[in-house]
Amino acid sequence: MAKGILSIDLDALVANWRALDRLSAGSVETGAVVKADGYGLNAGIVGKALARAGARRFFVALAEEGAALRQALGGSLDEGPQILVFSGHMAGDAALLRDHGLVPMLNSPEQLSRHLQFLPGHAFGVQLDSGMNRLGMEPSDWAPVRAAALAQGPVLIMSHLACSDEPHLGQNRAQLDTFRQMTEGCNVPRSLSATGGILLGPEYHFDVTRPGVGLYGGAPFTRAEPVVRLSLPVIQVRNLTPGETVGYGGSWTARQPTRIATLSGGYADGITRHLSNIGQVFAGDTPCPLAGRVSMDLLTVDVSALPEVPETLDLICPAQGVDRIADLAGTIGYEVLTQLGHRYERRYLGEAGADIASPDAAGQPAPVTTP
Ligand SMILES: *Cc1c(COP(=O)(O)O)cnc(C)c1O
Secondary structure, three states, X not given: OOOOEEEEEHHXXXXXXXXXXXXXXXXXXXXXXXXXXXXXXXXXXXXXXXHHHOOOEEEEOOHXXXXXXXXXXXXXXXXXXXEEEOOOOOOOOHHHHHHOOOEEEEOOHHHHXXXXXXXXXXXXXXXXXXXXXXXXXXXXXXXXXXXHHHHOOOOOEEOOOOOOOOOOOHHHHHHHXXXXXXXOOOOOOEEOOOHHHHHXXXXXXXXXXXXXXXXXXXXXXXXXXXXXEEEEEEEEEEEEXXXXXXXXXXXXXXXXXXXXEEEEOOHHHOOOHHHOOOOEEEEOOEEEEEOOOOOOOEEEXXXXXXXXXXXXEEEEEOOEOHHHHHHHHOOXXXXXXXXXXXXXXXXXXXXXXXXXXXXXOOOOEOXXXXX
């Protein structure tokens, strides 16, 4: 089989959720962000494993994502689990929000009026902008509608930190102060922190936290257990004599007798071309440098250091996590995760997912295996 194997360890995912949960006091509820199909790992499967572990609030970006998640998780608006939509109530979303029991986080006075007009009595939350200037009501939007919104009983008021992965920056404290001022006396559950904010400490936790990337093993939660392994099959191995080049553009030249392995996996699978000639794959702990450009479906690597070439080599593994790859490629772990392609065979490992099987992102039934 030439397909790469993407293994997702649901026990590690659950352990990360519990570890983040333990960082806040007992009365603080830890939610889970599963937007962008659970950061590329399958929102339905990730969501079920976390719901089973005790997560009761899930956050998605779009109403459509919320609808798919409700199908996977079951339940309802009244019974939970609660599914909250960051983009709020967009024109045309009313039926989706109603039929799937989703809670829009209203971002503007316009969204508030739309919601009260099209779905009166349907649960909603409010998203405030405390200084990121991206999404949510600013203080000047909020002041005139605050009393009317509160009279309708929002289920959550939230805001988002722009720099929580840089604890030394004054913007964190400034946003905290603004959020406090905007929500003073509201008597509604409040949420400010994603993964980075949880790590900033208890002042930032309020009533509900919203970790995403830390669940999936990414920075800034550096103590996370690795969740993802990506193993790429070796299709062919060849010997090069000094002076021969590898791949498109002949951008890599053998300086000595070299063994080159060609692996299945390329930029169409989310392995960015920026890794050309700088990335590595691993055989256990032994690194094998990429030699030549990443092509659409293939990678070429120098395996001269290996006494024997195994059937697969790992691009993502404990020796090289998503953040290391992101550093090499000049991006962040979030982008590496969400770009993982749809051609891999996905294997969900661990007790936490022993009986969770649902269609993967490519519409194929996801095989569920325990190690
Ligand atoms: C993506 C997102 C989160 C989760 O952030 P992480 O850094 O992945 O933990 C939380 N809240 C909002 C509004 C988001 O957009």
